[in-house]
Every structure is written in structure tokens, then in C-alpha cells.
Amino acid sequence: MYNTIIYLVGFLCLVGHSDQRSTPTDDSYVAAVIEYQVLSDINTNLNNYIRLIKEAADQDADIVVFPEMTLGSRRVPVPIHDALKDHPIPAENPGIYDEVLVKISTAAKENAVYVVINLQEVMDCENVTGEYCPEKKEYLFNTNVVFDRAGAVIDRYRKINLFGEFTRTPALTPDLGVFTTDFGVTFGHFICFDLMFQVPAVQIVQKNNLTDIIFTTMWFSEMPYLTAVEIQQAYAYAMNVNFLASGANNVRVGSAGSGIFSGKAGALVSIMPGVPTTKVMVARVPKVPGQVTGTYPGPIDDDVNHDNLVLKADPSLPSHTSRLLVPGYQDFILSEDGVVCRFKVNLKQTENTLYRYRAGVFSGVRTFDNVASGGARLCSIYACTGAEVDTCGKRFEQYQPKSVATFDELSIYATLQTPQTVESLQAHDIVYYPVSLKPSILPLNSNDFALEIQTMLGTVDLYNYTLLNNNVGLYSFGIYGRVFADDGKEPTPPIIEEEREETTPALVTTEPTPEPVPDSSVTICLSLILAVLSLTLVLMEITPC
Structure with missing residues (x-):
């Protein structure tokens, strides 16, 4: 059994520690994505998330992105059209929200950083306000939740294209995930298998004229065209966007691969590990995709052994x-x-x-x-x-x-x-x-x-x-x-x-x-x-x- 490898990618000449946040007038911002080893215990995961948020913020990250379904299987209500309208900061209202929202909201607020997480959302249509409910029953969704620097929940996106996930329901309406930041960048975001489809992966960029996309994923890599970092970089190139991809790490089933990509310039930083890995990756991202200046980490290619990484073949x-x-x-x-x-x-x-x-x-x-x-x-x-x-x-x-x-x-x-x-x-x-x-x-x-x-x-x-x-x-x-x-x-x-x-x-x-x-x-x-x-x-x- 492998030991968890906890890395911190820090390049002080690029993103040295300070209290300086990116602003709308800056020509770049600092992003962090997490390659996160899949663990089953929700409390362990929450504590790890809180620690990793701080580590990224200590490198001046403006935004931190976590992978798909790595918090655990807990069912979490995200009442964005109900309680969150009047009380948008779970950290300040712990009595009315699930512990997951409260703790991540607190970490975002304490570190003054935007945070994107993915979780299993539950919606009870017998007791809900402001939601579309075709039937009076309980629904489960694969959902991204976005917190701003104050810890407020500012966006929710439900996965449209499920990869199996038979206990969950695709988004009941094809709403796109879009939010705007205080550093002058508007992000779109979607989840894993969504990448393969016109809605949302193509529509979100072209309809909204976006240049920055967030991608939470638990990808199952497939040779020769659809391994994780391969298609992440190809999407950023073809759509000419900055692409912040955070991948779940479980090499036994073929899940691995994360990175930050800038249009046709390729990877500012990326990793495709062949062993169980948790890793924070930070890079300064130009607001115009591809207009990269200075020196960047680039692909981290220090793991020569990928024999234990399961890869499927294109059928x-x-x-x-x-x-x-x-x-x-x-x-x-x-x-x-x-x-x-x-x-x-x-x-x-x-x-x-x-x-x-x-x-x-x-x-x-x-x-x-x-x-x-x-x-x-x-x-x-x-x-x-x-x-x-x-x-x-x-x-x-x-x-x-x-x-x-x-x-x-x-x-x-x-x-x-x-x-x-x-x-x-x-x-x-x-x-x-x-x-x-x-x-x-x-x-x-x-x-x-x-x-x-x-x-x-x-x-x-x-x-x-x-x-x-x-x-x-x-x-x-x-x-x-x-x-x-x-x-x-x-x-x-x-x-x-x-x-x-x-x-x-x-x-x-x-x-x-x-x-x-x-x-x-x-x-x-x-x-x-x-x-x-x-x-x-x-x-x-x-x-x-």
C-alpha cells in the first residue's frame, strides 16, 4: 500500500507569499487546483480540504478548485434559491446548514479566497422552496458549489451528463454554471463527463464569451485520445480558454490528472501521477489565454512508473x-x-x-x-x-x-x-x-x-x-x-x-x-x-x- 504523498508546489519567484489579492486591473490572477487522493472518511476529507485551502491561500491563490466527489458520500442540501438567498454565508449561520457548507465557508472566509468544491446534493421536493420539482420526491445531484472570499455561496451547478451514477439525477434544467469574481474574471464551470458534450462544455464558452473555465473531475482515462491531462490540455487549446482542472486521484480505477492550462500555450502546471497522490498546484494565470510571460512549472513529469494506473482502451x-x-x-x-x-x-x-x-x-x-x-x-x-x-x-x-x-x-x-x-x-x-x-x-x-x-x-x-x-x-x-x-x-x-x-x-x-x-x-x-x-x-x- 502506498503512502499518501502530500506535495506543495510553490515557486516563490512567481507566487511569493503576500497579502496582495489580484484586482480587476491586473493582467493575471493566481489559481490553485488540487489533485486529491480519494478517501472515504468525511471528517478526514474536510480537515484536509481546510488545510489545503490555507496552503493555497498562503501562496496568494485567488481561487482554489477541488475535484469531483472527493468529500465523501454525505448528502448535502444546497438551498441556493431559499435560505442561501437571505443567509448566504454558512459560516455565520451554522445552525441552518450542513457541516460541509459551514466548514468550507469558514475556510474561504478566513483565507479570503474563492473556493470551488463538488459534493452530492440532496433536494427533498416535499419540503423545498424556489426549485423546479417535477415530482414530489427526493433527488440526488452531482453538484459544484462556489464560495467567495467572504464565505458566501455564490453559485451552484448540477452535472448535466452523468457517467452512470444511477442513484443520481441529471440537472433537471440545463442551467450553466457561471460566476464573476472581484478580480475581474468571470468563470464557467462544469463536471467531468460534461466535457464530452456540446452542453455545457462548448455552449458555456461560446454563448457567454468566456475565457476561463473550471473543471471538477473524477476522470477514467482512456487510451489513445481521452486520458485526463491529454483532453484537458486539448480542450483549453481548442476552445482557447484558461482551464483549471482538478482531478480525483484513485489510480486503481484509472482516476488521476489535474492541471492549469492557458489556451494554446498549454500547461502552466499539470500532473498525471501513477501512484496515490495529493498535490496542490499553483500558477499565475494570464487573463488573456495564451499570453504567458515569465517562467512556469509546466508539466510535472517526475513519476516514471505508471504501471499501476489503470487505463481503458477506446472501444x-x-x-x-x-x-x-x-x-x-x-x-x-x-x-x-x-x-x-x-x-x-x-x-x-x-x-x-x-x-x-x-x-x-x-x-x-x-x-x-x-x-x-x-x-x-x-x-x-x-x-x-x-x-x-x-x-x-x-x-x-x-x-x-x-x-x-x-x-x-x-x-x-x-x-x-x-x-x-x-x-x-x-x-x-x-x-x-x-x-x-x-x-x-x-x-x-x-x-x-x-x-x-x-x-x-x-x-x-x-x-x-x-x-x-x-x-x-x-x-x-x-x-x-x-x-x-x-x-x-x-x-x-x-x-x-x-x-x-x-x-x-x-x-x-x-x-x-x-x-x-x-x-x-x-x-x-x-x-x-x-x-x-x-x-x-x-x-x-x-x-x-
Whole structure:
């Protein structure tokens, strides 16, 4: 059994202790997120929370974020439309509120810091005021609660997209979690599986024009596209937001991963531990995402052993149209249902390389552990423990150094449908994420890749996703898209092995071609060819017989 590792990440040159709070005129604020080991005892958790709030505040944190469902299973009323309207500070009214609200309110007030927690909320519709109650019964919700510096409860958000959680009810109305601070930043916030859906993850940013999002989570990581920090960083990049992600830590079930991310600049600080861990992470966050100055901790990559961290495999991998890569140079196109992917790959393997690699394209519907289904479009390369498709998205039981390959060249040119705004939701119908995964179960640093996007005729986007660091080993690298119009449909069945085509009909070469100048006619012609191919495939889908 591992001992709990209690860390404190403090960089005095960045966030040295003082009583200075961030103000609306400052160009940044100080945030803290907690990676918190799951414990069952509510009193232990409350005492730990109070201590961690103080530790973060001692580093001048303006806001502290805790993970999903790490306080315990206690049922806590959060009467935001009733008692909290008249008595918003539980610390000053301990007789009318649950101990959880009272103690966290007290800690927020004593440390003059905003605090976001997640808990199991109970609402008794036989005895409640100001709430929507479709039935006269007791409801349980997965809920975020926000406290301001005075200890007042200022916002409550109920999870909309439950991941199983069969004893709980999804939010009865799709209300978004939004609150404004005294340092001039308005935050949106949502919970775990919500990240995969248009409402709230896309809507909350685009409808409210927000730049700062809080994410409480108990994520169950899945290779090769949806490990925790991988998708956290990808969301911050794609939505161009500051993203404060606080993750529950329980490596035995695959829960781990937290960080603070700033738009396209990537991780200001992040961690993906392979052992039981509690950790406070603090960073100064620019109010304009991506405009990072100074030195930041960045990814904390000091845990080389992730063998005990359980990772699932994407169940849609057998449904990908894929091709097994070979050592050396290859240049080819794969396509499926309107998605066209060109791969330029120079795969470098050594005598120590254990993994095989596939290039894949997918345009269909996947299941999320049979809890829900969702549309996906992607172009990617991913590691496999063997040559067969059913070995992909998996690791060997024990990590061995240099067991993954490197790439002297890796570029993916993806032709994908342009996202369109759903006016009733004020949110895009598709979102595309640049994903990648290293053996540390962390994504590439922002300076290790380049992504260029061009829109053709307002209907097709051309993505050029290129690896810049040729010395890094990879489990995956690709563009992962969520297509919300296909949510709820039957998952795409696996490709029957006898029908699987391992050869590619177009642009197959085994020798490197001269690299075109980015604005040259060669690049423009290639873009047009890919666009025409994609449009042709789309038209073939929608033209009546």
C-alpha cells in the first residue's frame, strides 16, 4: 500500500507569499487546483480540504478548485434559491446548514479566497422552496458549489451528463454554471463527463464569451485520445480558454490528472501521477489565454512508473479504417465517410522498440462505456502492442524505457467538416481537439507540435498537425473530433477483418518528397485536392439513389 504523498508546489519567484489579492486591473490572477487522493472518511476529507485551502491561500491563490466527489458520500442540501438567498454565508449561520457548507465557508472566509468544491446534493421536493420539482420526491445531484472570499455561496451547478451514477439525477434544467469574481474574471464551470458534450462544455464558452473555465473531475482515462491531462490540455487549446482542472486521484480505477492550462500555450502546471497522490498546484494565470510571460512549472513529469494506473482502451478502435505503419518513410491517404486524412510519416524504430503503430481514420459513433454514445471524427496514429487491431490502445503490463518509437517526420493533413453554430444553443455542432500522448501519460508540450487550420468555402476545414520534436516517443498523435449531432445513435460496428483494407489507393510513396514552402502552389494544390476528395465523399453520402 502506498503512502499518501502530500506535495506543495510553490515557486516563490512567481507566487511569493503576500497579502496582495489580484484586482480587476491586473493582467493575471493566481489559481490553485488540487489533485486529491480519494478517501472515504468525511471528517478526514474536510480537515484536509481546510488545510489545503490555507496552503493555497498562503501562496496568494485567488481561487482554489477541488475535484469531483472527493468529500465523501454525505448528502448535502444546497438551498441556493431559499435560505442561501437571505443567509448566504454558512459560516455565520451554522445552525441552518450542513457541516460541509459551514466548514468550507469558514475556510474561504478566513483565507479570503474563492473556493470551488463538488459534493452530492440532496433536494427533498416535499419540503423545498424556489426549485423546479417535477415530482414530489427526493433527488440526488452531482453538484459544484462556489464560495467567495467572504464565505458566501455564490453559485451552484448540477452535472448535466452523468457517467452512470444511477442513484443520481441529471440537472433537471440545463442551467450553466457561471460566476464573476472581484478580480475581474468571470468563470464557467462544469463536471467531468460534461466535457464530452456540446452542453455545457462548448455552449458555456461560446454563448457567454468566456475565457476561463473550471473543471471538477473524477476522470477514467482512456487510451489513445481521452486520458485526463491529454483532453484537458486539448480542450483549453481548442476552445482557447484558461482551464483549471482538478482531478480525483484513485489510480486503481484509472482516476488521476489535474492541471492549469492557458489556451494554446498549454500547461502552466499539470500532473498525471501513477501512484496515490495529493498535490496542490499553483500558477499565475494570464487573463488573456495564451499570453504567458515569465517562467512556469509546466508539466510535472517526475513519476516514471505508471504501471499501476489503470487505463481503458477506446472501444471504437476496431471500427477505424486503419493501416499498419512500417519503419521508414510512408506517405498515403486514408478516408472514411467524408473525412480524408493524409499521413506523412517517417517511423524510427530500434532494437528496443516494442510497439507497433497504425494510422487510422474514423467517422462514426462510439460508445462511452455503454453509458452514452457520441459522434466522432478523427485522423490519428496510435500505438499497439502487436500487429492486430485488437492490440491497439493498450500498453504492455510493465513499462520499458525506449519501448515506444520516435518519428523523424510526422504530419497529418486532415480534411474535416467545418463546425457550424446551432443558433438555439449558440454553440458549435462539432469541436476538434489536437491530442497526443507520451509514455508519461502526458500530452506533448505546446512547443513540440504545430497546428494550422484553413477553412475552404465555409464547409471544409484543412488541419495540418505536425510533430516538431523528433526525439519524443509517442503513444498517439491526432485530431479528435466530437460530432454532437450523432450523439445517442447506435455505435459504429467493428470492421470485419476479412473486409479490412490494409492497402491505400492514393499518394503512396516510400521515399521522402521535397518539403514544399508553406505558401507554395504545391501546398495549395494539395489542400484543394483534399477538399475536393472530402466534398465528393460528402456528396456521395447525401445524393439520392
